[in-house]
Amino acid sequence: MIENQSHFEKLYREYHLLVFNVALNYVQNTEDAEEITQDVFVKVYHSLETFNQKSSHKTWIYRIAINQSLDFIKKKNSQKRFFIFGKKSQNEQEYLNTSNFEHPGILMEKQEEAKILFEVINTLTENQKTVFLLSKLDGLSNPEIAEIMQLSLSSVESLVFRAKASLQEKLAEKFTEYRKKK
Structure with a gap:
């Protein structure tokens, strides 16, 4: 368990910026990219023991980051569609604004x-x-x-x-x- 923890920490240090940038390219919003990054590393942590070594860690993490980003976008778009049909939110901007375009680069x-x-x-x-x-x-x-x-x-x-x-x-x-x- 301790070995997995240190291995995970090493992967996080090495790839967290890569994951953040991939997510940011998809969602163009720093808060959303941070959320996706967190979700990716939760998934990496839980899947580390079953990682099959057929690909490099970088490739594996890229794939997870892309899938999480696409899933995030799909979820956000379905929430917008649901809002149109009557879902109320405390923050209507959350549903009406697709991207506030906060790309720091x-x-x-x-x-x-x-x-x-x-x-x-x-x-x-x-x-x-x-x-x-x-x-x-x-x-x-x-x-x-x-x-x-x-x-x-x-x-x-x-x-x-x-x-x-x-x-x-x-x-x-x-x-x-x-x-x-x-």
Whole structure:
């Protein structure tokens, strides 16, 4: 038990920033990213004894972080839909505001452009969004992404290509609208 505790602490020190950044890329909100990070490490702690060593700890933790982030988004979206049909909350903003866009890595003057970019990224399919975030924001190679997502290399390459094409098209439309407003 003590050995597992020290192993867990080592994993936490090594990967907590990675997990936080993955979550932040998905939810664009620091509080939500912190909650997801906590949930990921609770899951890691409880699953440590059953970790099968077929992949590296990094790959395993990435996979958990991605799944927790996607689950968090699904849960939040279902709460919003439920609210529309009558659920009351003390804080209506909680349900009406999809993202208050608190990404600490983005300069204040670039916040609006970044908000538009993440709005468009959030319209991609789950797999396209995941490969794009892992590739372009986390800087992972296609083979690493294939291992994390448990997909073939050709599937990852295809998803990256489709994500970039979709983003180019949607961003061209968004920035045309954005420039007209200014």
